[in-house]
Amino acid sequence: MTPARRRTLFERLKRANPSPTTELRYSTPFELLVAVILSAQSTDRGVNKATEKLFAVANTPEQIRALGLRGLKRYVKTIGLYNTKAANIFETCRILIDQHGGEVPRTRETLEGLPGVGRKTANVILNTAFGHPTIAVDTHIFRVANRTGLAPGRNVREVEEGLLLAVPARYRQDAHHWLILHGRYVCIARRPHCGRCLIYDLCEYADKVRYKRDTKDQTASSSRNRTEPRRSRRPHARGTRG
Numbered sequence: 001m002t003p004a005r006r007r008t009l010f011e012r013l014k015r016a017n018p019s020p021t022t023e024l025r026y027s028t029p030f031e032l033l034v035a036v037i038l039s040a041q042s043t044d045r046g047v048n049k050a051t052e053k054l055f056a057v058a059n060t061p062e063q064i065r066a067l068g069l070r071g072l073k074r075y076v077k078t079i080g081l082y083n084t085k086a087a088n089i090f091e092t093c094r095i096l097i098d099q100h101g102g103e104v105p106r107t108r109e110t111l112e113g114l115p116g117v118g119r120k121t122a123n124v125i126l127n128t129a130f131g132h133p134t135i136a137v138d139t140h141i142f143r144v145a146n147r148t149g150l151a152p153g154r155n156v157r158e159v160e161e162g163l164l165l166a167v168p169a170r171y172r173q174d175a176h177h178w179l180i181l182h183g184r185y186v187c188i189a190r191r192p193h194c195g196r197c198l199i200y201d202l203c204e205y206a207d208k209v210r211y212k213r214d215t216k217d218q219t220a221s222s223s224r225n226r227t228e229p230r231r232s233r234r235p236h237a238r239g240t241r242g
């Protein structure tokens with residue numbers, strides 16, 4: 001993708017959403033750190049439901065240690081892999097208290113030394129809590145970067161390095177959130193909504209024409225269905241998720 005097209009792409013994403021941010025709810029860097037550790041392979045909505053109750057009673061490393069590991073697990077047990085995630089958070093709290101004065105560290109190396117914190121989580125914290133222009137490549141960003149031709153790569157590290165070169169400097173701070181949201185709601189994994197994609201003309205995905213037709217068919221069919229009487233749903237129908 002040419003530099004001019006990349007600039008246009010981000011200009012459009014910016015115009016549509018001038019101040020993008022994470023959908024995880026947090027009010028301090030520590031809350032964000034806990035939420036991001038919990039969010040691996042889980043939905044932001046599920047994490048927010050759990051952390052809303054957790055942070056009301058414990059939102060500092062000291063308070064979470066005071067809950068005890070079993071107490072912490074009670075708040076996060078609705079989240080996948082909660083045993084491991086709770087153990088990581090509990091140990092992270094101990095390290096923050098013993099080595100960092102109870103604060104979330106601001107360097108990549110120190111962040112990545114915490115249990116449950118890998119490169120992606122460190123990038124999210126550096127970007128969202130501390131304003132660094134990092135790009136955390138998750139499954140959504142990986143897909144969008146490859147499909148659009150913005151920064152093709154065989155693995156997340158290649159895509160991250162490609163994006164850091166490809167994204168114009170003035171958009172780098174927010175690129176992470178624009179691309180995640182685009183992948184989560186428009187350029188979804190199965191049957192992307194190419195027909196309502198605001199960067200359709202810039203995108204280099206070979207199948208976009210087919211999916212644009214699909215989007216139109218879905219739109220037409222859903223407006224037809226609105227004029228038809230509702231039928232009762234089969235109780236255990238499967239395979240209906242797009």
Ligand code: SF4
Nearest residue numbers: 187192194197203205
């Ligand atoms: S045109 Fe389709 S494939 Fe390309 S970015 Fe938009 S939704 Fe994704």
